[in-house]
Amino acid sequence: GIQVEQSPPDLILQEGANSTLRCNFSDSVNNLQWFHQNPWGQLINLFYIPSGTKQNGRLSATTVATERYSLLYISSSQTTDSGVYFCAVGTSGSRLTFGEGTQLTVNP
Amino acid sequence: GAGVSQTPSNKVTEKGKYVELRCDPISGHTALYWYRQSLGQGPEFLIYFQGTGAADDSGLPNDRFFAVRPEGSVSTLKIQRTERGDSAVYLCASSQSEGATQYFGPGTRLLVL
Numbered sequence: 001g002i003q004v005e006q007s008p009p010d011l012i013l014q015e016g017a018n019s020t021l022r023c024n025f026s027d028s029v030n031n032l033q034w035f036h037q038n039p040w041g042q043l044i045n046l047f048y049i050p051s052g053t054k055q056n057g058r059l060s061a062t063t064v065a066t067e068r069y070s071l072l073y074i075s076s077s078q079t080t081d082s083g084v085y086f087c088a089v090g091t092s093g094s095r096l097t098f099g100e101g102t103q104l105t106v107n108p
Numbered sequence: 109g110a111g112v113s114q115t116p117s118n119k120v121t122e123k124g125k126y127v128e129l130r131c132d133p134i135s136g137h138t139a140l141y142w143y144r145q146s147l148g149q150g151p152e153f154l155i156y157f158q159g160t161g162a163a164d165d166s167g168l169p170n171d172r173f174f175a176v177r178p179e180g181s182v183s184t185l186k187i188q189r190t191e192r193g194d195s196a197v198y199l200c201a202s203s204q205s206e207g208a209t210q211y212f213g214p215g216t217r218l219l220v221l
Contacts, residue, residue: 004150031207041197043151043212086150094139094206095164098150 002027006087006099013077013106021072021102023087031090032063034072037101038083046072046085077106110134112213114200120219121190129185129216133202140183141201141210142175151199157183158206190220 003026013019023032034046047054047061049070054061058077063070074081084103088096113132121127133140139158143151153167157177165175172190177183187194197217201210 033209035212040214041217042214043199045209045211048209088150090207094141094156094158094203095153095167096141096143096151096210097153100150 002029002089002091002097004087004089004097004099006085006102008102009100010103011105013104015077015079015106015108017077017106018073018075019077019104021074021085021087021104023070023072023089023099025068025070025087025089027068027091029065029089029091031094031096032070033088033096034061034070035086035088036081036083037086043086074104077104079106079108082106112200112202112211114198114213114216116216117214118217118219120221122221123190123192125190125220127187127190127218129187129198129218131183131185131200131202131213133181133183133200134211137202137204137211138180139203139206139208139210140177141203142183142185143199143201143212145197145199145215147196154185163206187218190218192220194218195220 005024035043051065084101088098142154145151156164160180172188175185197215201212
């Protein structure tokens with residue numbers, strides 16, 4: 001099956017800093033989603049982005065489908081950004097395959 | 109509007125018992141998914157419904173696991189003869205159609221003693 005690798009596995013930032021999270025995948029995809037899992041375990045949709053670039057406030061994402069990677073940018077980080085960020089991809093079917101996540105800690 | 113809801117929030121059971129986990133998808137969403145998340149890992153796919161039928165059940169770990177969606181809305185995940193290794197968070201998601209954005213519920217935390 002498809003492989004999804006996320007980097008870095010852990011990231012510690014000072015409030016106000018910017019960061020880039022990366023997701024590499026091993027096959028063509030027709031679905032790619034970025035999620036934030038908050039400390040209570042809820043998976044929150046950030047972006048549905050199988051290709052192209054999207055922005056939502058301080059967050060933006062870019063997927064380069066031909067090169068099989070996606071990037072999530074977080075600018076001016078806040079303590080509430082802390083949590084685990086997951087990339088998940090789908091191929092011909094509807095199932096999503098998740099990466100192992102990036103654990104982000106933003107310190108005040 | 110209301111999101112995906114799951115009940116119970118937490119379930120503690122004893123090894124060998126039977127459990128049922130319920131998922132209420134977003135109204136109008138035809139696709140429904142079950143995933144399982146172990147501590148420190150990403151969610152893993154279990155089963156996907158399109159309408160009432162299971163379109164892909166290849167993620168179910170063994171025949172102790174079964175899921176139904178009889179009216180194309182609410183779904184129940186059923187686990188027979190629970191084992192300690194079944195302890196995990198069981199997540200449900202729904203989407204408007206196949207391949208569209210999946211929205212996740214808060215999960216059911218299952219602990220098998």
